Amino acid sequence: MNNIIVAENLTKIYDQTTTAVDHLNLTIEEGEIFGLLGPNGAGKSTIILMLLGLTEPTEGKISVAGFNSTREPLKVKSVTGYLPEKVGFYEDMTAYANLFYTAELNRIPYREIPDRIDKALSLVNLSPNKRQKVKTFSKGMKQRLGIADVLIKEPKLVIFDEPTEGLDPKVANQILNTILDLNRENGITFVLSSHQLNMVQKVCARVGIMSHGKLVGEGPIDELGRDIFGGGKYRIEIELARVPDELIAKIKSLPGIISVGVDGSRLSVVCNEDLREDISRTIAKEAIIMTGMDIKQDALEEIYLRYFKEEE
Amino acid sequence: MRSVLTVFRKELKDHFSSKKFLILLALIYIAGLASTYVALSNIHDVASALDRHVFLRLYTTGGDVLPSFISFISFFIPIIGIIFGFDAINSERTSGNLSRLMSQPIYRDTVINGKFLAGVTTLSIIIASIAFIIAGVGLTSIGVPPTSEEILRIFFFVFICVFYGGFWMGLSILFSVVMEKTAASILTAIAIWIFFMFFLPIIANAIANGVAPLENATTAVQIQNYSIEQSLLRISPSTLFTETIAILLIPTGGHFMLQPVLESDIANMIANPLSLGQSLIQVWPQLVVIIALAIICFALSYVVFMRQEIRST
Amino acid sequence: MENIKRKIPVFLLMLVFVLSIVFMVPGLLLGQEEDEADAEELEEPEPEPVPETLEFDVTYPEIQAELGSTYEFEFKVIYNTGTEPFGLEEDGSEKVFDILVEYPETWFAAATPQYQTETEITAVKLKGAAEESLRVVAIPLVNLDPGEYDISVTLKSSIEDDPLEGTVEFKAIITSTYDMQLSTKTGRLSTDVTSGQDNHYKLLLKNNGSASLENIKISSTNEPEGWKIDFDTDEIEILEAGEEKEIDANIKPADKTIAGDYMIMINAKSDNAEDDIELRITVETPTIWGIVGIGIIVVVIIAVAIVFARLGRR
Structure with missing residues (x-):
């Protein structure tokens, strides 16, 4: 298996005093669903920012699919889909127009765009709502549209920030099932960043637990339990x-x-x-x-x- | 570059389908046509056939009730600039679109560049279209074609208007970067506009009168008073803009407003129009400052935007 | 003081003397005259028969006026009954007279009563020794040359064989008139012109007076700056009475004249008369600029519409 994310000695210090990420080493394999867990402020977001090349590490390096995130952020971002916690769309535009804009920004050839949009929308069961304006969408539909949005670029890796936050359990389950399907059928690697465990653990094969910028535990959930408590599921x-x-x-x-x-x-x-x-x-x-x-x-x-x- | 064009095109579409754009466009067109009507009914009195710049009078002639087109436009351009810029970044951020955009394979400045470009383009379309419509209406009504020099002057005028609007747009984009709420950014921008537009003249007048009182003043003191007021007013970009377009569009006598000129001096001068080159030399400092201000404002919001994004979730 | 009192009686005496001499002289002279008159009367003791006469009293026998005026001559006639009345009516104090008015061919004249100038009378009854006021109204019928025209009125007794008649002569003098009229050939005082081009316009100059007009100069005033108004003849040496002349005015507005209405004055001035007209000149937009202007508007509107169509979302 190829490693899709490799972080070595990754460190981020804000304003020379606040250490957000502290000498972190992390490897995520292609095809995995990895849960990046930890409370708010543990450094999950900073890792994602560095991973996407939106901020530079103070020390160490991180690469995605072999591209250095700091030096080649555009290449990283063209294979990585990122769904922020509060995903937003242009409310006055239709679902189709929003996705079209994303496709354009990803420099997808124009003739391919309609097909890709149709495909992405059908994967999240939003095909009937293609021509609706986003402002008519419910929160769950927007979240699904967010998934469709990252799928437009046919990513190798999708980073999902708080995928189930604020959704009712039924909708949250739908989202998680969609993630599982996509992982199985399309081989997309998922990184789910969350502080809600009971939802995430259902789909994550492996988790990393962050605290104060450090990875305090990493591995498959049962192994983790065994390591810390001496096992026990x-x-x-x-x-x-x-x-x-x-x-x-x-x-x-x-x-x-x-x-x-x-x-x-x-x-x-x-x-x-x-x-x-x-x-x-x-x-x-x-x-x-x-x-x-x-x-x-x-x-x-x-x-x-x-x-x-x-x-x- | 292609992604800047993509953002640009999308923002342009946003502008052209937004109500605020339609309202502004209608407002400018109505103001422009109304001032042209006034200009046409007064142009006989102010322009003689020997005037070499009859056509420009269409833009500079006002009436008792309605001001001239250039007065209208110097009033409206800041408003257009502010309205097209005040929510550029903060609305993207609050709606959650910004982080989604940032994760696309584009450079971070693409968004702000595309937005600024789209705003400036929209502004150019508004101003250029009304300037040409006035030219068309004027040509049909007065039957005097513009000289090539006048056409150049009109183009320069549109160009300067765009930069002036660019300054206000840059300023309000800066506020939209710095401030989280769109209400805060628009109010700040409008407060600054009101200060320059209404309060600065009062303050400048008060200071000038304090330093060099006009009561029983000698000519020297009067000149001093005028100079002080003028220099204070030049803090305001709107003063610079008004001076620039006045000199550009009123070749005969427009440059007298730049420095205190005694009536006796004017009497001795021959009212000869300045050539385009001379007009440009006269307004060069103002022009440079306006362009520089526009660039500074945009650059500032650019830098703040680039640094700011780092920490956000 | 004493001296003066003593002198007064001497003064008074001298004054009385002088005054009596002064009053006496005219008295003596008057007395002499009276004596002469008395002597004449004494020469003709039998008064001869006095013939009847008609006496005319004319205050204004000559009237001078411009052509076109009506000449009214007033006169008074007194019928003096003589001592031998002929065919006198019973009371011996009235007689009817025919009125004959003689006038040149190109005139019309008639006698009228004093206060009823519309009434033409051909006879009048006169009472002896009484005054009757009459009037002769004379009108020149055609344009006449200036000059003197004689009009006479003869009153002739209507009784047959009565030789009593009297004639009174009047003189109507027609003076020369100077009347110049400037107008346009079409009669309209407005015209359309194109800026920067020659625009010909026909003016008409007429001598409506009875005298010829000399040294006529035609000029324009009040035209906007930069305009050129030329006349094919801007000086006419002589224009005979009744003659008219067409003048071609070339109005050339300045190149950059704003379309609209302009008022200009054209003035004709001779030595004796002048006239002016105000012309309203409508400068029209040259068609080409009208088309270009509309073209610009259309192009801009189409361009904006295209931008809207391409960029606006429904």
């Missing part, structure tokens, strides 16, 4: 009437259990599989009343919280 929380030590030992001895935590009458079990059945059987054998059981598939959020609790 699921967390099962159980509310019990009493918590005898033998029970904890018995649960710990169950196969597939990674860790068991106790917080008063509350048990927190981390495991790699859904072991609710085994655990409840064990509890029932001990004749302990179980008042509640819940399973959470949010190890990533756990990780995230653990890193950023202090900051928020």
